Amino acid sequence: xxxxxxxxxxxxxxxxxxxxxxxxxxxxxxxxxxxxxxxxxxxxxxxxxxxxxxxxxxxxxxxxxxxxxxxxxxxxxxxxxxxxxxxxxxxxxxxxxxxxxxxxxxxxxxxxxxxxxxxxxxxxxxxxxxxxxxxxxxxxxxxxxxxxxxxxxxxxxxxxxxxxxxxxxxxxxx
Numbered sequence: 578x579x580x581x582x583x584x585x586x587x588x589x590x591x592x593x594x595x596x597x598x599x600x601x602x603x604x605x606x607x608x609x610x611x612x613x614x615x616x617x618x619x620x621x622x623x624x625x626x627x628x629x630x631x632x633x634x635x636x637x638x639x640x641x642x643x644x645x646x647x648x649x650x651x652x653x654x655x656x657x658x659x660x661x662x663x664x665x666x667x668x669x670x671x672x673x674x675x676x677x678x679x680x681x682x683x684x685x686x687x688x689x690x691x692x693x694x695x696x697x698x699x700x701x702x703x704x705x706x707x708x709x710x711x712x713x714x715x716x717x718x719x720x721x722x723x724x725x726x727x728x729x730x731x732x733x734x735x736x737x738x739x740x741x742x743x744x745x746x747x748x749x750x751x
Contacts, residue, residue: 580625582636587619590636600643610640618644670733672726674717680735687731690742691717694731699749708749 582590598608598617620637623629639647668677674691686692687710698711712728717738719725731748 580621580631582619582631586631586633586636589633590619590638591617593633594638597638598640598643599637600639600647608640608643610643612638612640616641620644620647668734669736670727670729672715672718672729673733673736674715674721674738675736677736678734679737680739684735684739684741685731686713686715686729686733686735687748688739688742688745689715689735690740691715691738692729692731692742693719694746696746710746710748 596611596613598610598612600608600610602608618639618641620639621629621631622635622637625631629635637647670677673686680689687694692713693716694710694713698713700709700711710731712730714725714728717736731746
């Protein structure tokens with residue numbers, strides 16, 4: 578299924594580029610073609626077929642020649658498949674002690690003794706998240722780097738430093 582950018586994302590990409598093409602020429606310089614009254618394309622920087630999303634950060638504002646050049650170069654990449662390391666890297670969150678999925682099968686960070694969850698770390702009692710547990714930081718990451726990393730969602734696949742917690746918190750508040 579083809580993913581399209583929202584009108585808002587396309588508008589913001591055009592504003593970010595100040596109406597100029599964001600494509601790169603063969604010499605590495607930016608194209609900068611003025612697209613004020615010319616056809617333009619919005620392209621995924623990381624193709625949707627290999628996991629690219631529809632965010633503003635993944636949207637390139639391009640002139641038609643730059644888009645055709647980029648698409649032609651990509652034809653070779655479309656036949657490549659992601660290897661296991663790529664999959665692990667994509668599943669890993671900043672702040673994790675090691676690659677996600679390298680721990681015991683079907684175990685998550687919520688079940689790990691190093692996942693720093695507090696009793697009051699749940700979202701609102703109503704709305705979209707209805708009591709879902711909040712992300713928490715990894716104490717193993719803190720031990721290894723001597724700093725607090727980003728918070729990790731409870732459903733992240735366990736890493737190789739996984740140790741079963743005696744008290745696994747409930748996923749939803751009661």
